Amino acid sequence: xxxxxxxxxxxxxxxxxxxxxxxxxxxxxxxxxxxxxxxxxxxxxxxxxxxxxxxxxxxxxxxxxxxxxxxxxxxxxxxxxxxxxxxxxxxxxxxxxxxxxxxxxxxxxxxxxxxxxxxxxxxxxxxxxxxxxxxxxxxxxxxxxxxxxxxxxxxxxxxxxxxxxxxxxxxxxxxxxxxxxxxxxxxxxxxxxxxxxxxxxxxxxxxxxxxxxxxxxxxxxxxxxxxxxxxxxxxxxxxxxxxxxxxxxxxxxxxxxxxxxxxxxxxxxxxxxxxxxxxxxxxxxxxxxxxxxxxxxxxxxxxxxxxxxxxxxxxxxxxxxxxxxxxxxxxxxxxxxxxxxxxxxxxxxxxxxxxxxxxxxxxxxxxxxxxxxxxxxxxxxxxxxxxxxxxxxxxxxxxxxxxxxxxxxxxxx
Numbered sequence: 332x333x334x335x336x337x338x339x340x341x342x343x344x345x346x347x348x349x350x351x352x353x354x355x356x357x358x359x360x361x362x363x364x365x366x367x368x369x370x371x372x373x374x375x376x377x378x379x380x381x382x383x384x385x386x387x388x389x390x391x392x393x394x395x396x397x398x399x400x401x402x403x404x405x406x407x408x409x410x411x412x413x414x415x416x417x418x419x420x421x422x423x424x425x426x427x428x429x430x431x432x433x434x435x436x437x438x439x440x441x442x443x444x445x446x447x448x449x450x451x452x453x454x455x456x457x458x459x460x461x462x463x464x465x466x467x468x469x470x471x472x473x474x475x476x477x478x479x480x481x482x483x484x485x486x487x488x489x490x491x492x493x494x495x496x497x498x499x500x501x502x503x504x505x506x507x508x509x510x511x512x513x514x515x516x517x518x519x520x521x522x523x524x525x526x527x528x529x530x531x532x533x534x535x536x537x538x539x540x541x542x543x544x545x546x547x548x549x550x551x552x553x554x555x556x557x558x559x560x561x562x563x564x565x566x567x568x569x570x571x572x573x574x575x576x577x578x579x580x581x582x583x584x585x586x587x588x589x590x591x592x593x594x595x596x597x598x599x600x601x602x603x604x605x606x607x608x609x610x611x612x613x614x615x616x617x618x619x620x621x622x623x624x625x626x627x628x629x630x631x632x633x634x635x636x637x638x639x640x641x642x643x644x645x646x647x648x649x650x651x652x653x654x655x656x657x658x659x660x661x662x663x664x665x666x667x668x669x670x671x672x673x674x675x676x677x678x679x680x681x682x683x684x685x686x687x688x689x690x691x692x693x694x695x696x697x698x699x700x701x702x703x704x705x706x707x708x709x710x711x712x713x714x715x716x717x718x719x720x721x722x723x724x725x726x727x728x729x730x731x732x733x734x735x736x737x738x739x740x741x742x743x744x
Contacts, residue, residue: 427452442600507676528564613732648716667693
């Protein structure tokens with residue numbers, strides 16, 4: 332974690348600005364009602380109103396949980412043999428609950444509403460049957476709409492891993508990346524377009540993306556897109572598609588606002604819910620109180636030098652605060668990177684790549700990393716700033732304790 336072993340147990344120094352325990356990285360108190368900057372308007376910050384008991388929970392061992400028994404194996408699905416071989420080559424034999432329930436329905440051409448926790452394999456749940464759909468009809472065009480750049484890139488990476496050697500083309504259309512190169516790829520008419528609402532709308536207004544020939548749309552993390560203020564863009568984009576389209580709708584929550592979207596966008600959908608628990612059962616959750624007279628940053632430092640903190644995702648509330656904290660940690664000898672909305676897409680990808688490859692052991696991020704970040708073996712998620720909502724908390728801590736492994740989530744209060 333440190334540049335050299337002599338730094339491993341050194342006492343925290345006083346480099347950088349200190350942050351009091353009652354303030355976020357931005358210096359604002361948690362009780363502030365200042366909204367967070369979002370497209371289409373912000374929302375009030377209510378993190379301090381979350382009952383702290385909800386940040387404390389013991390992890391449940393695999394022996395204590397009910398063992399899922401799928402109805403199908405991947406080999407049982409009515410999909411092409413070449414796609415089956417690609418799935419098996421990834422080491423996948425047994426579908427997750429959302430995959431087991433969703434894939435057969437999507438293969439039938441039915442609209443679907445899938446409600447599932449983060450990290451449950453829902454990307455595969457829609458990619459597998461949609462890749463098969465393209466293999467049966469090479470002129471098929473599919474739009475996948477997601478809330479963040481990171482999730483768009485993750486979906487495209489997953490698509491590439493499933494579709495290797497099948498001759499299916501895709502493009503990721505996100506802000507912060509060169510729009511010219513995206514326009515050039517779109518001219519080659521890829522089968523799958525993955526993008527964020529803002530960039531998709533921009534491309535449509537430039538006449539670079541025509542959705543009239545797209546017969547299928549996926550709305551992934553629909554609750555997050557609604558929360559980020561993308562409802563106007565979503566409606567505009569879907570209005571340019573055929574009413575007879577095949578629509579797949581995935582969300583972690585099913586609020587009254589989400590129900591309205593379902594009623595507007597889908598046709599007699601099949602509803603599937605595999606959401607069992609509010610929080611990830613494999614994640615040990617606890618709170619951290621800053622002792623009187625001690626600096627919050629020093630408490631974080633003491634945590635990060637422990638042997639247990641092997642690979643850590645630290646969440647802050649503001650772009651400025653996240654960047655500031657990452658720089659201070661680097662000054663103190665930690666190998667750290669940052670991800671937030673002020674960084675270009677290339678820099679965000681580079682930071683994430685360094686974290687994935689273990690070249691840095693600490694990634695400091697805003698909530699852009701709360702969804703769509705699929706990194707192996709994250710040992711700890713640390714909420715340096717309390718999240719704005721409990722749903723945000725659930726998605727943050729879902730970055731650890733994945734693939735049957737235990738994780739730890741710690742929240743400063």
